[in-house]
Amino acid sequence: MFGAGGGTSSYLEAEEADVIVLWGSNAREAHPIYFHHVLRGLRNGAKFYVVDPRRTTSAQWADLWLGLDVGSDICLANAIGREIIHAGLVNHEFVSRATANFDAYVEAVEPYTLERAERETLVPAQAISELAHAYAQADRAQLCWTLGITEHHNATDNVFALINLALLTGHVGRWGSGLVPLRGQNNVQGGGDMGALPNKLPGFQDVVTNLDARERFERTWGVPIPAQAGWHLSLMFEAMERKELTTAYILGENPLRSEADTDRAERLLGGLEHLVVQDIFLTDTARLAEVVLPGTASWCEAEGTVTSSERRVQRVRRALEPPEGARDDIEIICELARRLGTDWGHPTAQEVWDELRSLSPIHAGMSYPRLEQLGGLQWPCRDESDPGSPFLHGRLWEEDPELRGPAAPFTPVVAEGPLDSLNEEYPIRLTTGRRLDSFNTGVQSSHYQTPIRRPEALNLSPEDMARLGLQDGDLVRVASRRGSVRAPVQTDAGLRPGLAFMTLHFPEQVATNRLTLDAWDPLSGTAEFKATAIRVEPVSPAPPLDALQPVRSTS
Amino acid sequence: MDLRLGLAGPPTDGEKAAVDSVLGDPESGWDGGTRTQRDGHMAVGGHQARGRRHLLLPALESLQERTGWVSPSGLDYLCTRLSVPPAEAYGVAAFYSLLRTDPSPPTVVHVCDDVVCLSQGAEDLCREMEARFGAEGRLDPETGVGWTRSPCLGRCEQGSAALLQRSSGPNGRTSLAPASADAIAALLGGTDPEWLPAAPVRTPPEQRRLLRRVGRVNPASLDSYRAWGGYQALRAALRMGPSAVVEELKRARLMGRGGAAFPTGAKWEAVAANPLRPHFFVCNADESEPGTFKDRVLLEQDPFAVLEALTIAGLATGSERGYVYIRGEYPEAAAGVARAVAEARRHGFLGPSVMGSDFNFEVEVREGAGAYIAGEETALFNSIEGKRPEPRNKPPFPTQAGLFGRPTGINNVETLVNVLEILTVGGEGYAQLGTSGSTGTRLFCVSGCVQAPGLYELEFGATLAQLLELAGGVPPGRSLRAVLLGGAAGSFVGPQDLGIRLTFEDTRAIGASLGSGVVLVLDDTVDLGAILRRLARFFRDESCGQCVPCRVGTVRQEELLARLSAGRTIGSVQAELQLLREIGAAMRDSSICGLGQTAATAIESAVRLGLLGGLEGSV
């Protein structure tokens, strides 16, 4: 945000906030221990708002749940912004001193009246207004989101719409007030930290514009670095389509199952000239590969670091001997380099990390001994006396313009619904998400079971179940414009008529991503997993499915 | 909250009605009502939903009263409506002996076999019950009637007592005293008594102060109450203002009558002075100490007096809401007080601008559901809040963090009614009654082996002998063995102690206490061993189970008495008595609340007096 790709707050801030807004996130199930901090905040008296099409387990804790129509986030956010402006609740001191482009924002949100928002988001105007007033009037407010915001074709606009609200109210850059994008995997943040982004060097240093940084890397590595952004995953897939990209080296990912529009992913990955997969499992993607490199489980068979959603870098450690034949990722990469003609020696994880510290200023102060002693450090941490940064952008509150630095700009955005539109043929909106006990495509989570594990099912509202004459466990055919799958159905009172829900956890059982759309956001490259138009057809005769537990109803 | 609900199936119409009668109709599909389109796009919950937890016990009681038990589907519906986790709601329901979480017969009779009734032949009644209704405690839903033994039902002056609990017909709970199997059968046959027999108040009218109106005023009539001088004290209080009321109390040197004898004025002053708002005031009418019935008499026969005193307390402490928490075994008292509240509100003695002043005060009547421990002040707060009535550790004290965590005043019924007297005669006038350490009058619940059991109001300073003489002494031809003074948490005194003055200071000096005013007289016809074992059983049955010394200590104490009475001691009798002392010391020293701290007091005093047959002089 404003230059660095990480959340601005610490988890602990949720415990001391007056208002917590969870937008497009079911943290109760997807980030359960973060939600513990939220719950402590609620016990301390915080008001809690959840914006989500489904009344999720998180939403059931909310003082107010706003059940918006899938993909209408920008309309809702803009209407909240407009209401804050019209109610005279803008933090003008902050806006005038620390932001830019305010007038353009005011103009851009003016059309988003509460009435229009109620029409387009379907959330009652009174609820929108209540959230706007509570957020603006809070002394300290946390605004958190996850994939409900980012798994849309216009993900970046969605994020800007939320950032605008924080700028409008001054809810950023202070302890207790901030923006919290929760990361879905244990080192998504660390991947970004380390430069696994097409346009960044490690430490979020722009490969095109940051000449100093590029020079530093070139000097240290002794090779020229192309001054141009690379491809993100969606662009790579397009390049595969054009046969420009013919070889891929995939580490620890299962794109065949995790990408939207499975049929297309299968065709493209299968059509590569050469595919190398490095993973701890022989995943479905690995089965397509020419070469499979068995890696180690980085979190328990190797040394290293990961970075969490609060920018905290923490150590992972080797607790287990890896199975025979599996090799440390560093060792594999160095061996690959050696065979390609460069000898990098046999560096330890700590040596690799120390090189990173020498090149990435925000990590410079994070020595292994300090990470050990302090239970992790939050970047930026610029030298070994720096305690790290529990929150970002405190500079925006500085009196001195020098210290305050560049203004944070408002980015006006325009509402735009999902690309996969509903019509008579595809009348139901399918959205996706996680369940508490499962994870992504199940590569990790399918190896254990507790009594809460349930097989995949298409969740439908009680009204749709009745309308379609379905009982829990009946089999249906779910069809989208791209493909179809068969799945049992299950009633979920957290859904309203016309809204359906599935996970991606059990691709062997139900390949949900055969239905989803691979339309992607041009800036982040994220695909629109959250908004698919589907049709549900009972399959007769319906074979009864065993072991289906009734879904949790709501309180 | 993300509760797991719906597994128990939908509620029956009866269960729904029982819950809705307390909570009102559901406000949305999320609240147990019909789903609307709006419910698909917003839901209100969170703090607001969780804020209604205090309605849990009244709703559980409603389920019990209307459907005969707290069923899984009924509980599930209640939990949906209140956002209470089912496990917690079950934990609450499974605490109270008047709530049942298994199917049970439509009628359950609770027969008192506690110390007073036991000394009056309760075992004979239990044998009759068994002959007529089958084994005790076998609550088979297929049979029409089941029965259980019960701790004291607070009708000790009337001989044997029973409480009927019915889930069909117009009457839920009904008290019966004197109880016999025939009378119970008649009651079940449909002949409900019009009104309970008046409690024998033995003090002559001209000597009564707290009991002035009892038996003479019409308890259902506000006019009657006012004709007897009602609401003059409140008028005076409104004129004087809160701090002057507290000053009068301090001048009167009024001490609490609940057992702890804490200065009432100081308590009220501490609440009034606390800056945290709002404040609450609770009238503790959970009178459950075995042998105690005085508060019941006041509640049943002079309910407006209790309300007037509570209103004055609310005024003096800056409270905006008062609660009268009445034990579930007193259904008639609860109904009478509830009627009085409605009547007082209708006539401007409660509600906004009380008696035309700028003081607003509301009163809620809450009923217990069968738990002695709920009379402990902090347990009582938990009970009102919809939690298990487990006592809290102190500090903090109620004046700092009481009901809903707010500064709270709490007094029992008798203490409060004294306030009317104080404001009538003035603090100094009141302080002239009694002794220097014990001002005013005291109510004594005289029961057991006396010719005239009943309620006596005496000025502090009278001796035990004088009180027994007023009560006619033990029946001719028998001799006094011991008197249990103060209730189960009190102690035994012997014939040699009859000269003691019944004051706080004199009883304290001999290691006894007035407790709740119980004077249970036992003569040589009574099996004292059985009385002691019943006391031990009482504490075991009524322990909340929270702290180890009380939860296990009360069991070990009961086992030890059983061994002694059966002559099956482990080692010598001396060793057993030593162990009994150690158990008692641990309970007294390290239990959380007064129940555990006093669970050994009476038994130890009995040992000291040599009341354990054959063990005289062994201590």
Place this chain on the structure above:
Amino acid sequence: MNGHRVALAAPRRLLTLTIDGREVKVPEGSTLLQACRQVGIDTPTLCYLENLTPVNVCRVCVVELEGSRTLVPACSRKAENGMVVSSDSERVRASRKLVLEFLASSVDLSLCAPEVSAWMSRYGADPARFGSPEPGNVDRDRTRPGEHSPVSQDGAATVAQPPKLDNDTYVRDYSRCILCYKCVEACGSDAQNTFAIAVAGRGFEARISTEFDVGLPDSACVYCGNCIGVCPTGALMFKSEFEMRQAGTWAPERQSVTTTICPYCGVGCNLELHVQDNSIVKVTSPLDHDVTLGHLCVKGRFGYRFVQSRE
């Protein structure tokens, strides 16, 4: 390993009190237990844990406070200026001894931490004084409140009962339960807020229970294992540990503990991997790390198995 909390609290006043004749200075807000520990006085605790709200129910930490009628629980009593405390007076020793005897005579303490038997011998606790242990009441879970269990004339009542084996993840052996409330707190408002279990019944028949004693799979349980993480007596146990113990293969002396980060979502929970014979046998989390405070979710607790499922 410590998490660091950067928001600085206001500096706290120092209080001075006397414990066992020694002057002790502690910051305002400290408990007597913290004060005792600060000067190295070993104070037994069973229901106390750093990451839970003190419930002060076990009463094994009681100390004598001058001016107080009864002993006070060190774990929750706040220190005040001028307090005079004895942690080893005769009254304290007698109460601690009896409390330990009460527990040991009614509950199976054999899987407790070794300190418990050390305390037993320190205070000379002899649970056999109350007679031989009675078999438990098989209908404990259905006891009505206030219903009187017949009293034995020979032995000491116990909470003995068969373990509850109603799922493949947890074992609940309430014959080992001292009713310390820790599991209820961890399942409830101190951490997980799932409230699958609560205390039901009362007195000696008080017990940890789901609603209507339904099995865990029918309860709200989400298998986070936080109740097991705080259980001090082995009443709650992972099925895997239970089975290894039954097979005689559970060998804590051969186990190493390594702290690492959970491989699932991006919260970054610290995991302590307990490894025996190159196999993860249990997962816990450090109580003092401010991300987890010792609590995990079902994935962190059980999701490790995939690394052991490779061919």
